Amino acid sequence: MAAMSFNASEFYQLPFRFSTEWYERLWRNDEILTAAWRSVWIAVVVTVLATAAGTAASIALFRYDIPGKRILQVLLFPPIAIPWLITGTAMLIFFFGIGVGRGTPSVIVGHVALALPYVIVVVTARLSTFDRTLEEAARSLGAGPFTVTMRVTVPWILPGIVAGALFAFAVSFDQFVVSYFLSEPGDTTLPVLIYTAIRKGFTPEINAISTIIIGLSMAIMLVAARYAKFGGER
Template sequence: MKTLGRFYLFAILAFLYTPIIVMMAMGFNESPLYQLPFSFSTRWYVALMGNTVLLTSGLNSIIIAVITAVVATTLGTVASVALSRRSFRGRSLLQLLLLPPIAIPWLITGTAMLIFFYWSGIGRGMHALIIGHVALAIPYVVIVVGTGFKTIRADLEEAAMSLGSTPIHAFYSVTLPLLFPSILGAALFAFAVSLDQFVISYFLATPGYTTLPVQIYSAIRKGFTPEINAISTILLLGSMAAILIFARFAKPGENRDPR
C-alpha cells in the first residue's frame, strides 16, 4: 500500500513537471521545429536578447507584478487585520464576499472590468492593468494573511500592552514579526497571480503596452519560436528562486508562537 502511494505521488509529480522540463529543454535545442535528435545550443537565448518585443512585454509583466504585489499585500494585510481582530456589523458578509472573485471565471471578470473601465473613463493601459490585477490579488492576500493570524495568539498583544506598550507599538513589535512569513507568502502569491494573468491583461492591455502572456499568445498565433521557451525558462527559474528563498527564511509549517 505504501509503495502504491509513493508511485501515485510520483506519477502526479511527473504529470505536472514533465511538460515544464520538456519546454525548458527545447529552449536549448538547435532545431526551431523541436526536431530530434536533441542538439544542444544557446541560439534561442542569443536571439531573445535581440527580441525587443518579448523583452519589453516581459519587463512590463514584472513591473506590473511587483506593483501589484506591493499594493495588494498592503491593502489585503490591512483588511485581514480588520477582519481578524475587529468585530463590526457586516464582517461575516465581507469575508463571504472575498470568495466570489476567486471562483468567478476570469473571462467574466475581464469583460466586467472592461465595460466598467470604459464606462467610468478609466480606459485601458498600464493603470487599468494594475487596478485589475490588484483587485484579483487582494482576496488571495486576505485569505493567506488571515490564515497566518489564526496561528498567532491574540493575548500576546495584550501582554505587551499590560507592560506599557501602546496598541500600535504592540502590533508592530509583537504581531507583525510573527505575521511576516504569511505576509511574504501573500506577496509572492500576488506576484505570481499577476505575472500569470492572461485574461484580464488581454482585455485591458493596449496595442502599445502589453504583458508577456498576451504577447506569447499573439506570437503563437503567428508562429511559435523557441525564444518563447527561453524567456519562459528565465521567468520560471526566477519564480522558483523566490519560492526557495521564501521556504528558506519563512520556514512554513513551523509554530511561530513564542512559548
C-alpha cells in the first residue's frame, strides 16, 4: 500500500514509476483533509476524557473496597468483547431513545464508552505493582489526599496512563462502526470516508493518507516507548 502510493499509475500497473502525484492530490482534497482533521480532534477529546475518567476510576478501585467492586470490574470487559456492530446499534437506539440523536456529541460519548475499559485495564495493571506503603509514608509526613495522588501515585503509574491514552486515541481514531452509526450525513470521520470512497471507486489518494497515518502512528509509538519507559528501569 505504501509503495503503491508512490506509483504513478492509478490502476497499480507495473513496472513501477515513482511519483508524488497522489500526495499532491491529497493535499488538495478538502473532503479527505476535513474528515482526517475531524477524526483527529475527536480522538484527542476522547483521549483526554477517557484517560482522566479511566485513571480516576482505576485509582478509586485500587484504594477503596466499594460495594459491587467485583461486578464493576467484570463489567469493563463486555464493551471490549461484544462486537462493535452490536454496540453501535445499541448506542444508536439509546441516543435516539433519550432524544439526542446522531451527531458529534453522540460520537464522542460512544467513543469514550469504548475507550474507557482499555484505559482502566491498562492503568489497573500498572497499579498492581504499586507499593501502598509509599502512600502511607506520604500521609504520615503530612501530605493530603490530592498531594499524595499527584506526587506519589500518578508519577508511578504514568507509563500506564500514557499507554492507556495511546489505546484510547487508537480506538477512537480507528473506530468505524460506531462512527458510521452515530455520525450525521456529510459530517463523517476518516474511516467512514475511506469506506465510502472504496465503495465508490478506490483511488491511490487513500493509499497516501493511509501511509501517512501509519508513519505518524509508528513515530508516536516509538517516542512514547522511548520516554515512557514501558519496560521499566534497567
